[in-house]
Amino acid sequence: MGTTIKFVWVGKLKKKYWQQSFVHYWSNLSKFYDLQEVIVKDVTHGTQVQRINKEGELILDKITPRDFVVTLDEKGNLLSSRKLAQNLRNWIESGVRPCFIIGGAYGLSQGVQKKARFCLSLSPMTFPHEMARVILLEQLYRAVSILKNFPYHH
Secondary structure (H helix, E strand, C coil), X not given: CCCEEEEEEECCCCCHHHHHHHHHHHHHXXXXXXXXXXXXXXXXXXXXXXXXXXXXXXXXXXCCCCEEEEEEEEEEEECCHHHHHHHHHHHHXXXXXXXXXXXXXXXXXXXXXXXXXXXXXXXXXXXXXXXXXXXXHHHXXXXXXXXXXXXXXX
C-alpha cells in the first residue's frame, strides 16, 4: 500500500462495544492504507492540568518530524465528509504522514496543540474520547469511499 496513517491516542478502549466498532472501521480503512496505532497510557492521578500535561508529554514523545499532526478538538475546523476527503487526499499527495491525535478525558495539552498542523472538530458537541476514535475512523473510511467512488457514501 505504501501510504501510512498514524493514530496516537490516550488509553485503551475498555468497553467491548467500542472495541468492536473500532475493529470494524479499522479493518475497513486498513484495506486502503497502512495504519499505525500508538496508545499512550492514560494518567489517572494528579490534577486535571497535571494529567493533561503528563499525557501531552507522552504524546509528544510519539510524534516524528514526518508526521502531519491533526489534533481533534471540539473547537477545531468543522468539515463536511467531502472536505475531509479532499484534505486527506491533499495531505497524502503532499508526501506527509497524517497523524491523528485524540487526547484523554480532559483533552490535549497546549504543547500538543502547538504541534498541530490542522485541528479537526467532529462536532461542536463533546464526545467521550472512545466514541471520537470510532467516529474518526468511520469518517476516514467514508472519506476513502468518496475518493474511490464507492457506494458507502451516498
